[in-house]
Amino acid sequence: MLSRLVFLSANSLRSSGLIGAGLVQASRSLQTSSQRLAPVPPLPEHGGKVRHGLIPEELFEFLYPKTGVTGPYMLGTGLIVYLLSKELYVINHETIYAICIGTIIVYGVKKYGATVAAFIDSINEEKVAKAQVAKDSHISFLTEAIENEKKEQWRVEGRGMLFDAKRNNVAMLLETNYRERQHMVTNEVKRRLDYQIALQHLNRRLQQEHMINWVEKNVISSITPQQEKESIAKCIADLKVLAKTTQAKAAA
Amino acid sequence: MTLSLFDQFLSPVMFWIPLVAIAITLPWILFPGPTTRWVNNRSLTSQNWLLSQATSQIFLPINIPGHKWALLLSSLLIFLITMNTAGLLPYTFTPTSQLSINMGLAGALWMGVVILGMRTQPTHSLGHLLPEGAPALLTPILVIIETISLFIRPIALGVRLTANLTAGHLLIQLTSTATLVLLTIMPLTAIATGTLLFLLALLEAAVALIQAYVFVLLLSLYLQENV
Numbered sequence: 001m002l003s004r005l006v007f008l009s010a011n012s013l014r015s016s017g018l019i020g021a022g023l024v025q026a027s028r029s030l031q032t033s034s035q036r037l038a039p040v041p042p043l044p045e046h047g048g049k050v051r052h053g054l055i056p057e058e059l060f061e062f063l064y065p066k067t068g069v070t071g072p073y074m075l076g077t078g079l080i081v082y083l084l085s086k087e088l089y090v091i092n093h094e095t096i097y098a099i100c101i102g103t104i105i106v107y108g109v110k111k112y113g114a115t116v117a118a119f120i121d122s123i124n125e126e127k128v129a130k131a132q133v134a135k136d137s138h139i140s141f142l143t144e145a146i147e148n149e150k151k152e153q154w155r156v157e158g159r160g161m162l163f164d165a166k167r168n169n170v171a172m173l174l175e176t177n178y179r180e181r182q183h184m185v186t187n188e189v190k191r192r193l194d195y196q197i198a199l200q201h202l203n204r205r206l207q208q209e210h211m212i213n214w215v216e217k218n219v220i221s222s223i224t225p226q227q228e229k230e231s232i233a234k235c236i237a238d239l240k241v242l243a244k245t246t247q248a249k250a251a252a
Numbered sequence: 253m254t255l256s257l258f259d260q261f262l263s264p265v266m267f268w269i270p271l272v273a274i275a276i277t278l279p280w281i282l283f284p285g286p287t288t289r290w291v292n293n294r295s296l297t298s299q300n301w302l303l304s305q306a307t308s309q310i311f312l313p314i315n316i317p318g319h320k321w322a323l324l325l326s327s328l329l330i331f332l333i334t335m336n337t338a339g340l341l342p343y344t345f346t347p348t349s350q351l352s353i354n355m356g357l358a359g360a361l362w363m364g365v366v367i368l369g370m371r372t373q374p375t376h377s378l379g380h381l382l383p384e385g386a387p388a389l390l391t392p393i394l395v396i397i398e399t400i401s402l403f404i405r406p407i408a409l410g411v412r413l414t415a416n417l418t419a420g421h422l423l424i425q426l427t428s429t430a431t432l433v434l435l436t437i438m439p440l441t442a443i444a445t446g447t448l449l450f451l452l453a454l455l456e457a458a459v460a461l462i463q464a465y466v467f468v469l470l471l472s473l474y475l476q477e478n479v
Binding site: 026037040043047091092093094095096097098100101103114117120121123124127128 | 288289290291292293294298301340341342343372422425428429431432439449450453454455457
């Protein structure tokens with residue numbers, strides 16, 4: 001936190017004319033933060049490790065080679081005892097209050113620390129989740145679009161077959177139409193020829209009848225009354241004979 | 253060097269450098285500004301979330317032109333909360349226990365809202381001197397009373413904060429002195445006073461937060477009347 005002050009003052013020092021530039025170059029080996037702003041360096045996952053909530057782990061690691069595990073604790077105890085015995089730190093009423101407020105703070109952090117941290121993490125998680133949802137929906141939309149495009153391409157392939165079938169259809173229709181018309185033409189021609197035949201038949205029949213009528217007329221007009229009597233008497237005689245024969249056949 | 257109970261309220265000076273300046277710039281260090289990151293660390297996220305919640309809560313009843321004051325009031329809230337809670341730590345100096353700082357904040361801000369109201373909508377602002385629904389006979393007296401209450405406001409704002417914090421700190425000092433002295437004479441009583449001190453510390457923590465919030469809330473109320 002106080003490093004922020006140093007950082008800001010260092011910035012202003014660097015930008016100030018003559019000495020600033022020289023200092024920056026000379027102290028380059030001591031500069032530990034990244035020298036570029038982009039791409040933004042990733043944030044460490046967790047903060048620096050601390051022991052007992054206050055003392056950075058680096059102190060313990062620094063003292064370990066020379067003083068072992070209990071080194072820093074001995075250092076701390078010794079410091080406190082020194083301060084107390086020499087009355088560099090005087091025990092007064094504030095000490096009692098410090099114990100009090102220290103208990104409250106430690107208890108509060110221990111009890112509610114994890115909950116608060118989880119809540120803050122959830123705020124960040126929601127933010128990331130929203131962006132993730134947008135990204136996922138966009139990706140799924142694009143995947144769907146790709147599939148639709150592929151289907152359209154497959155459909156286009158099928159279109160050739162569709163056109164062939166349609167062409168066949170049309171050809172069949174034309175063929176059928178042509179045949180129908182031919183049939184119609186044949187029928188019409190046959191009808192006309194039949195008419196002519198019927199006309200001829202009628203003509204012949206009329207001629208025949210006319211001739212028969214003329215012949216009959218002539219024959220009838222040529223029959224004399226004498227001939228008529230003779231023929232009637234003959235008919236009667238024939239009939240009598242026939243009747244006799246028939247009676248004879250019936251009796252037999 | 254004998255210490256009196258009021259020595260904790262002396263403005264700290266070291267080699268004639270007033271350390272109160274460092275004490276007042278504490279919030280500026282503790283609350284970092286916006287970063288270049290989209291997702292920040294826990295401390296910054298929590299600060300942002302708390303501040304946005306508090307500000308939206310305070311500015312809910314205020315109309316849109318009054319939202320120009322959002323930055324001022326929210327930074328004031330942060331300032332007061334930090335000063336008050338930092339003063340809870342032992343051996344610290346609480347700037348907001350000084351009448352000078354509190355009166356400076358209260359007087360200036362109160363005068364700001366009143367002048368704003370008088371300049372932009374004088375009739376409406378003066379109308380607040382007569383509460384609605386009051387019987388016509390009492391009008392002269394009411395106007396006088398309301399004017400007095402209007403001018404008392406900055407004093408009340410400043411003194412409220414000062415008195416609360418000063419009283420709290422004094423009580424803590426007294427109780428802890430009593431505990432220390434009784435520790436050797438009557439240990440059981442010392443335990444009792446120790447418990448009292450414990451509860452008092454909890455109360456002081458609550459008071460620190462509440463008083464800061466009340467200060468800003470009252471200012472927002474005065475703003476609501478005048479904007």
